[in-house]
Amino acid sequence: MKVTGTVKWFNPEKGYGFVKQENGNKENKNKDMGSLTVKNLTNHYYDVKAGMINNIYPKAEAEKLIHNLNKKEENKSSKTYLLKFNGDIQAKEVDSLKKEITAILSVANNGDNVVLMLESPGGTVNGYGLATSELERLTARGLHLTVLVDRVAASGGYMMAVVADRIIAAPFAIVGSIGVLTEIPNFNELMEKNGIKYEQITS
Numbered sequence: 051m052k053v054t055g056t057v058k059w060f061n062p063e064k065g066y067g068f069v070k071q072e073n074g075n076k077e078n079k080n081k082d083m084g085s086l087t088v089k090n091l092t093n094h095y096y097d098v099k100a101g102m103i104n105n106i107y108p109k110a111e112a113e114k115l116i117h118n119l120n121k122k123e124e125n126k127s128s129k130t131y132l133l134k135f136n137g138d139i140q141a142k143e144v145d146s147l148k149k150e151i152t153a154i155l156s157v158a159n160n161g162d163n164v165v166l167m168l169e170s171p172g173g174t175v176n177g178y179g180l181a182t183s184e185l186e187r188l189t190a191r192g193l194h195l196t197v198l199v200d201r202v203a204a205s206g207g208y209m210m211a212v213v214a215d216r217i218i219a220a221p222f223a224i225v226g227s228i229g230v231l232t233e234i235p236n237f238n239e240l241m242e243k244n245g246i247k248y249e250q251i252t253s
Contacts, residue, residue, distance in 0.1 A: 137170025141177025160192035172205020
């Protein structure tokens with residue numbers, strides 16, 4: 051089965067893009083689901099930036115700024131890849147994340163940047179543990195990882211975030227609280243009262 055989706059990259063001075071896997075049709079679940087395609091979103095956001103310069107500054111100054119912008123971009127060698135992870139209790143997006151990271155690692159160079167837009171209240175230990183280890187593949191390859199949190203990255207979500215080189219959070223975002231909660235009833239007094247004992251057998 052092939053991955054259906056898009057991989058999009060950008061130069062940080064020009065704009066941004068994203069890497070996102072798309073779901074295939076239900077009828078084609080057991081068939082070839084397409085291929086992984088690469089698109090560059092840089093030009094669109096560069097045009098937006100140039101358009102703003104042309105509308106804000108006088109013509110002569112705008113031409114100078116755009117010329118300097120082009121010259122600056124010619125000297126840029128690193129790329130930045132943007133990922134999105136909206137986590138639920140089961141961390142269902144971890145499979146998509148794994149494929150997206152594999153796609154990035156197949157083309158990225160040492161020193162490139164990865165930005166992860168993360169939103170998750172946490173969930174299963176094994177699911178978020180796997181997601182965290184996938185992010186560590188990026189840093190192990192020498193890529194710079196930044197995590198952006200708009201609203202919440204708690205518990206397992208925060209576990210993913212802490213492997214990054216830096217975390218950037220909105221002023222009122224909920225960030226933190228790695229931990230596990232469990233409740234176990236204690237029947238010890240009830241068992242003693244009714245003369246119930248137990249034996250432990252190991253092998």
